[in-house]
Amino acid sequence: MNRPEAKSLAQARLSRARAPLAAAVSAAALALAALTPATAHAASAPALAAPPADCPSGALCLFSERDFGGDRLPLSSLTGGGTCVSLVDHGWAGRVESAVNTHTTGAAVLFPGDDCLGGPYQVAAGAGVADLGGFVPLSAWVPGRTA
Template identity: 70%
Template sequence: MNAMSAALRLSTRPSRWRRPAANAVSTAALALAVLTPTTAHAAQAANCSSGALCLYSGQNFDGERLSLSSLNSSGTCISLVDHGWAGRVESAANTHSASAVLFPNDYCLGSPYRVDAGASVADLGAFVPLSAWVPGRTN
């Protein structure tokens, strides 16, 4: 049991007359714990230029960055193997107005991992992308 769950469990066991105040405090603490990291990640992912899919070699948008965009209006598949990024991607940010897609195989094959428009993924977990489909430019 981690310290946070122990603290939350203890804070939900007050005497009957203190329950509303204790619940409000534990809810506020939980909201702060959830919102603070998300805000920090969003600020770090903000260094991705507009209309791009940015891939990072570290979790939480740390490490080296590879910015991908398409000159083709219909989008394009980009091999991460050809660019020396096979097995290096740990997080991603999509600043495009359309979804981008990561693939576990080269040439955009395999089960896709979608990164929605304007969204970011701080930790791809066990997913190892070898290619990415990047949406085309909108004019």
């Protein structure tokens, strides 16, 4: 009768020994999954020869059509640290097809979730993205003004 209990005890010890390994593997998988969306759109856009004339200096301009056409929404930050702007609150959810960042030092970032959440799409300083493809931003991080 003691034999089945010994086998159960051995199995319990084996299960407990595997638990930290399983937790470590799960944590690594979650960390990798968290990084995957960010790296999918992390490639910065090529520098612009000349930004669209209707985009003011020091702004992130979003356009409703590819190649910087259609309606334009210029965004800028009044604070030095930058700010998150909800495109949902501005009526631009699902409308952005291209973007240009006329800042000279700070990257702007587009996010698929409201409140600057989700895997980001970076628009480098002085660069633009003529076609966002299937990326649909719902918020944007706008760099602060430099002194």
